Amino acid sequence: MESELQTREKRIAREKYIESLPFLDVSTKTGVFRGFGASMRDIWSRRELLNRLVKRELKARYKDSSLGVVWSLLRPLVQLMIYYFAIGQILGAARGTPDFGIFVFIGLTMWALYSEIISGSTTSIIANSGLVKKVYLPREIFPLAAVGSALVNFGIQLIVLFAGIFILSTFPWSPDLLLAPAGVLVLLTFGTAFGLLLAALNVYLRDVQHFVEIYVLIFFWASPIVYPFTFVHNALGGNWLEQLYLCNPVTVAILAAQKALWSAGAAADSGQYWPPDLELRLVIMFGISLILLWASQRIFARLQGNFAQEL
Numbered sequence: 001m002e003s004e005l006q007t008r009e010k011r012i013a014r015e016k017y018i019e020s021l022p023f024l025d026v027s028t029k030t031g032v033f034r035g036f037g038a039s040m041r042d043i044w045s046r047r048e049l050l051n052r053l054v055k056r057e058l059k060a061r062y063k064d065s066s067l068g069v070v071w072s073l074l075r076p077l078v079q080l081m082i083y084y085f086a087i088g089q090i091l092g093a094a095r096g097t098p099d100f101g102i103f104v105f106i107g108l109t110m111w112a113l114y115s116e117i118i119s120g121s122t123t124s125i126i127a128n129s130g131l132v133k134k135v136y137l138p139r140e141i142f143p144l145a146a147v148g149s150a151l152v153n154f155g156i157q158l159i160v161l162f163a164g165i166f167i168l169s170t171f172p173w174s175p176d177l178l179l180a181p182a183g184v185l186v187l188l189t190f191g192t193a194f195g196l197l198l199a200a201l202n203v204y205l206r207d208v209q210h211f212v213e214i215y216v217l218i219f220f221w222a223s224p225i226v227y228p229f230t231f232v233h234n235a236l237g238g239n240w241l242e243q244l245y246l247c248n249p250v251t252v253a254i255l256a257a258q259k260a261l262w263s264a265g266a267a268a269d270s271g272q273y274w275p276p277d278l279e280l281r282l283v284i285m286f287g288i289s290l291i292l293l294w295a296s297q298r299i300f301a302r303l304q305g306n307f308a309q310e311l
Contacts, residue, residue, distance in 0.1 A: 035301060036294055042138045050141050054148035057120075061149070073160055076108045083108075083226045097228055097272075099169045099262065102161075106261050107225030109161050110183065110254045113154040114191045115216045120146030121195025122202050122212045125307060132307050139304045140297065143199045147192050154184075165261060176260050179282070183256030186286050190249040193293035200303040203310050223251050224258070230273040246275055249285040256282055 043050070080101065088100045097103055121143035125132060128142045165171050202208040222245070224232065236242040246252060259274055275281065 036297055039138060039140065039297060039301060043140055043144070046138060046141060049137070050144060050148065053141060053145035054152070057145055057149040058152060073157060076105070076112055076157055077160075079108055080105050087226045102165055102169050103228065103258065103262050104226055105161055105164060106258050107223070107254055109154065109157045110187060110257050111220060111223065111225050111250075112157060113150055113184070114187050114250055114253075115220075116150035116153065117147050117188075117191035117195050118198065118212055118216065120150060121192075122198040122209050124195075125199050125203050126206075139307060140196065140300060143195050144192070147188070147195065150191075151188075161261070172261065178260070179256040179278070180260035182279075182282050182286075183253040183260070186249055186256070186282060186289055187253040189286060189289035189293055190253075193289055193296045196293070196300050197296040200300045203307050204303070219248070219250065223248065223254055225254065228258075228272055229255055229275065233273045233275075246281065249289055252278070252281050252285050 083104050084101055088097070088104070124142040124146045125139065131137065132139065132142075162171075198208055198212060232242060232245060236245070255275065256278060259278065
């Protein structure tokens with residue numbers, strides 16, 4: 001066995017060696033645009049780690065579960081049945097809305113992607129506090145892992161949605177079909193931007209995660225998910241409140257998916273209304289979402305320096 005003196009000498013030698021090492025700058029550059037590019041390169045260089053974190057998120061979610069990923073389908077299906085019965089049959093929305101079940105499931109699938117990105121990203125830094133305090137990693141990896149996990153669940157729900165359209169309705173083969181991936185892209189970009197910002201703020205103010213719960217509840221009903229946009233247009237008549245309603249990127253993304261995947265012929269026959277220039281609105285919302293993504297990452301980079309101390 002080593003003597004206490006030898007152990008002490010080795011420790012002193014190790015400390016001197018560590019002190020002799022040059023400092024390694026692990027922060028991103030402070031330039032407004034160069035800093036963003038450096039952060040993206042740092043994340044890309046650790047894409048394998050990001051992939052592992054996504055897999056870990058999925059395994060943790062379904063740990064000790066006999067049904068596994070089936071649970072990602074049961075919740076929206078149960079929601080579909082509840083809203084179909086309560087909103088569609090009791091309140092009569094289904095009578096004026098063709099293929100009401102398909103219509104609602106499109107909205108629920110899109111909303112599930114957005115709400116899961118927001119909720120998972122907000123608590124991602126705190127949930128990984130052990131890693132944040134022990135090793136250097138680009139902190140953005142943790143919210144992005146939540147985004148990746150949400151995308152996997154979205155893909156599963158999308159398969160069920162397409163199967164339901166083929167079985168219960170007619171697939172709308174038209175140029176409007178391109179609106180669906182455009183809507184998903186807007187939703188993904190905006191959700192990631194908002195999630196990054198909330199993840200950083202939640203480290204300093206834990207009330208943020210409770211705010212997100214209320215936000216998700218309110219904006220579910222502020223988006224045309226269980227009711228068609230026609231109801232909003234008939235109530236507001238195209239005034240400034242309707243334009244304010246359409247300023248929400250989530251609303252525009254959901255409308256794009258509905259117009260793309262909902263039975264276009266049946267919707268047209270029943271007098272369903274779509275906002276004018278929906279394609280242009282999508283482009284504008286995507287541009288705004290990209291700017292928000294850049295701004296959120298810059299704010300995140302400014303705040304991440306004290307994450308370990310706050311955790």
